[in-house]
Amino acid sequence: MPSSKWGRVGTKLSYTTKHVTNRVSGVREDQRTTILDISxxxxxxxxxxxxxxxxxxxxxxxxxxxxxxTDDNMRERIAFCSACGY
Structure with missing residues (x-):
């Protein structure tokens, strides 16, 4: 059953699209790894x-x-791969 009220009824938007994008773009990239971090x-x-x-x-x-x-890790990987025949 449709609403008997005319116009735009319902919950109003708390945050506009522009508001959300401005806030998210203001966050440093290393803090944007998960939704919780962004929140x-x-x-x-x-x-x-x-x-x-x-x-x-x-x-x-x-x-x-x-x-x-690190340089040590790279040397260890190369030595391991060489020893295993990769």
């Missing part, structure tokens, strides 16, 4: 961030953190 850094709820991810307002990215090998 804590921006003060927005996890549900709001998840909704904006689904809508396409915010784009998902793969993790920017990549493990870097």
């Amino acid at each position: 804590v850094a921006t003060g927005l709820s996890i549900g709001t961030i998840h909704r904006k991810l689904r809508d396409g307002t915010i784009e998902r990215r793969s993790s920017r953190l990549k493990p870097l090998l």
Whole structure:
């Protein structure tokens, strides 16, 4: 049954799309690894961030953190691969 009220009824938007994108873009990239990290850094709820991810307002990215090998680790890997015949 449709609503008997005319106009735009229902819960009003708390945060506009522009407001959310501005807050998320203001967060450093190393703090954007998970939805929880973004939520804590921006003060927005996890549900709001998840909704904006689904809508396409915010784009998902793969993790920017990549493990870097030290020179010792690289030498050990090369020695291991050489010993195993890879």
